[in-house]
Amino acid sequence: MEFKKRIEELLNEFLVTREDLFLVDLKISAGDDITVILDGDHGVTLQDCLDASRAIEFNMDREEHDFSLQVMSAGLSEPLSAPRQFRKNIGRDIEVMLNDASEIEGELAKVDDEKITLILRYRKPKDIGKGKVDVEEEKEIPYSEIKKALVVIKF
Structure with missing residues (x-):
């Protein structure tokens, strides 16, 4: 053999x-x-x-x-690759590098066999007037678009 x-x-x-x-x-x-x-x-x-x-x-x-x-x-520095690895990290912040070289960071909210869902939290300028407003949105990312995904380590 x-x-x-x-x-x-x-x-x-x-x-x-x-x-x-x-x-x-x-x-x-x-x-x-x-x-x-x-x-x-x-x-x-x-x-x-x-x-x-x-x-x-x-x-x-x-x-x-x-x-x-x-x-x-697989240590924290190892990229996530399998849906099972993503599932065990639900609730953690992850950084995702996409195939088009862009990067997204957010809280891993949902995982299934085709995609992950991140909760993105950021501030953007108000539509009317001065100042900024807090925004929270969900973004679905198919595994086929993920080049690399890492757990964000916070101290």
Whole structure:
């Protein structure tokens, strides 16, 4: 069996036993350095990473194929990519870079399988008279228009 397919198979077998976890990315370099990035509906613990690592490593023969393995959680600096990742961040502010190079920042309000909905809050000049008025609007963004989405970290 091809090396990459065997790794994917072992990883999928592990994820079937842990429905709260899901794969964000799997990279295998030319030198057989394996990087697995996991996320979870309720976060990912160190034990989750160890369990995933063991599920792969204990079922591979290093005599047959030498490799290095790194299993990690998707950190806050990692872009959101799957609807499941967006769902777990509902209520947080996110910054979305669109395919046309524009950027939008707002509170993630809704998520479905085709799009996300942001609540945009900003101030704009009054139609009549001086001063500004607070505006709140919803904007739907299909996944196909999203180039990159990141959680905004506030201190």
